[in-house]
Amino acid sequence: MSAPFVIPIFIAHHGCPHQCLFCNQRSITGAPEGMVSAREVEETIRAQLAWPRRHPEAPVQVAFYGGSFTGLSMERQRELLGAAQPFLASGQVRELRLSTRPDYVTPRIAGFLREQGVGIVELGAQSLNDRVLAASGRGHTAAQVRYAVACLKEAGMRVGLQLMLGLPGDTTAITLTSGHQAAALSPELVRLYPCLVIEGSPLAELYRQGEYQPQSLPWAVALAGRLWSIFKAQGIPVVRMGLQPSAALEKTVLAGPYHPAFGELVLSRLFFNQVRAALSVRSSRQACRLSLAKADESIYRGCGNGNVKRLAALGLLEGVETVFSASQPRQSVVLTPFSP
Numbered sequence: 001m002s003a004p005f006v007i008p009i010f011i012a013h014h015g016c017p018h019q020c021l022f023c024n025q026r027s028i029t030g031a032p033e034g035m036v037s038a039r040e041v042e043e044t045i046r047a048q049l050a051w052p053r054r055h056p057e058a059p060v061q062v063a064f065y066g067g068s069f070t071g072l073s074m075e076r077q078r079e080l081l082g083a084a085q086p087f088l089a090s091g092q093v094r095e096l097r098l099s100t101r102p103d104y105v106t107p108r109i110a111g112f113l114r115e116q117g118v119g120i121v122e123l124g125a126q127s128l129n130d131r132v133l134a135a136s137g138r139g140h141t142a143a144q145v146r147y148a149v150a151c152l153k154e155a156g157m158r159v160g161l162q163l164m165l166g167l168p169g170d171t172t173a174i175t176l177t178s179g180h181q182a183a184a185l186s187p188e189l190v191r192l193y194p195c196l197v198i199e200g201s202p203l204a205e206l207y208r209q210g211e212y213q214p215q216s217l218p219w220a221v222a223l224a225g226r227l228w229s230i231f232k233a234q235g236i237p238v239v240r241m242g243l244q245p246s247a248a249l250e251k252t253v254l255a256g257p258y259h260p261a262f263g264e265l266v267l268s269r270l271f272f273n274q275v276r277a278a279l280s281v282r283s284s285r286q287a288c289r290l291s292l293a294k295a296d297e298s299i300y301r302g303c304g305n306g307n308v309k310r311l312a313a314l315g316l317l318e319g320v321e322t323v324f325s326a327s328q329p330r331q332s333v334v335l336t337p338f339s340p
């Protein structure tokens, strides 16, 4: 099935009385102030459906992002989800998706969401370690994440998990254990976010007082790569790494491993390792052709052609002809020795 065409609707901070240390939600989503009305939801869907699409056969999803959807009053939830019902009924929209907190999910809420045509719920789990969750001011436990996943699956929905790297109290070992525990919950998809210090968040104060040290960019990239590999091994897609870049976000990032193409950096690092391993087993630098997917050319080259320079510096590109094929599957590396 083709990747869905997603119509995003940002509800920002509405519905969330919490204050996670890292969160200044409005900066993160870049959403404008004010409540999104049912009419605006309807107009957004209608406008987006009217645009020509590259893959018109792709199923359409309407996604309510930002904030904690099921923390809204039932009346507001009905109003927002209700605005999408005519499009579901007509078949123009396949399903709805939304994000929420794990402790805002009960069997009753899960049943209600399913009735309203919600197919995927993304949970802001952030970590599956109780000490990290407490130190980050999340206000829920790892057990609540597991319970929410069970409730949503029981009601017939797919579940996405959002995890954060480098939270207060986090370590590499804790992050990797959280990754394995999250993979064991068999989510439909995962998003990975490095913890950034956002102006206006409580974490910004801790950072200024020297009580929080964010991860460096190379460290966060390497760690995200290890998590990506854990999920990949279980066949779980990591659909996003790093926050969506926006002018509002860039203005408010005070410190931390921010890069507008964070995910690309991670994939590029992973692909460098994969290509290096394949070239390293070549016998005595035998001349060969290195064939890669055309779509992987930029992650192969890396930022500023850095990967190619490193491979060359290691002597691994001697006698290698590199070709990019439009028909080759992504992230595959094919090495063919030239006949003598």
Ligand code: SF4
Pocket (backbone or CB within 6 Å): 013, 016, 017, 018, 019, 020, 023, 024, 025, 066, 067, 068, 101, 124
């Ligand atoms: S629960 Fe979500 S919206 Fe609420 S403070 Fe935490 S991160 Fe922000």
